[in-house]
Amino acid sequence: MNSTHDRQICVQGDTGLVLTTDPKPRLRWTAELHERFVDAVTQLGGPDKATPKTIMKVMGVKGLTLYHLKSHLQKFRLGKQPHKDLNDQAVRDASALEFQRDGAATSRIMGHHFNEHINIHHTEGLRTQMEVRRRLNEQLEAHYIYVLWKKVQKHLQMRIDAQGKYMETILDKACRTLAGENVNSQDTRNWSCSRTSSLGR
Incomplete structure (x- = not known):
């Protein structure tokens, strides 16, 4: 031995x-x-x-x-049998290691694709948001211009109306003054009345 x-x-x-x-x-x-x-x-x-x-x-x-x-x-x-157990264990270990490697590679690939997918959606979302903001600004600008135009138009109309009333008052006073000087003259009154009514048209 x-x-x-x-x-x-x-x-x-x-x-x-x-x-x-x-x-x-x-x-x-x-x-x-x-x-x-x-x-x-x-x-x-x-x-x-x-x-x-x-x-x-x-x-x-x-x-x-x-x-x-x-x-x-x-x-x-x-x-x-013991040798088969060892071989089977080695095969299982190798399979587990390969599975881990494949899993890690798959995770990296999936992570990369997921990140790309997220980036694409993020970019599309930003693009859409910018487009909506641009359209909203255009609408707000158009509305602002419309409101401003309406205010200006209203103001001008008020000025025109005030000017017309002022002119009517001046003419009326002038007519009365002329009428007072020529009390006996009927033509002046007729002229004054016809003049006032023509301004009102």
Whole structure:
């Protein structure tokens, strides 16, 4: 028996069989030993046809017991052999890592597209807001001009009316003055009345 790294593990001969030094020695299934086991099971027609006795004969490893083979065959049939577990775990870890990478890449792409989408909507919103503001300013300006024009027109009309009344009063006074000087003259009155009525038209 040669001792390996650990005093609790012993290797028997050239077979690669590794046993612990416990009171009940347990077999450590190395990659090489498991490979020989798989070859034997394959030669015997698969895990369902192979038996621990036939596997022991085909493998020809000294120190291997039916108990070791029975236990390992059961695990192998259930798909729980240690090497498969390690490989499955490695595959799961690799898949998880790839999923994380894909997720991160997808998140970056989605984030980029989302930001572009937000920017487009933001730009369109600003453009629409500016257009609405421009139209509102135009309407307010037009309304302001209209209101101002109406005020100016009303003011001018008031000035025209006041001027007309003022002129009417002046003419009326002038007519009365002329009428007072020529009391006897009937023509002056007629002239004054006709003149006043023509200004009122």
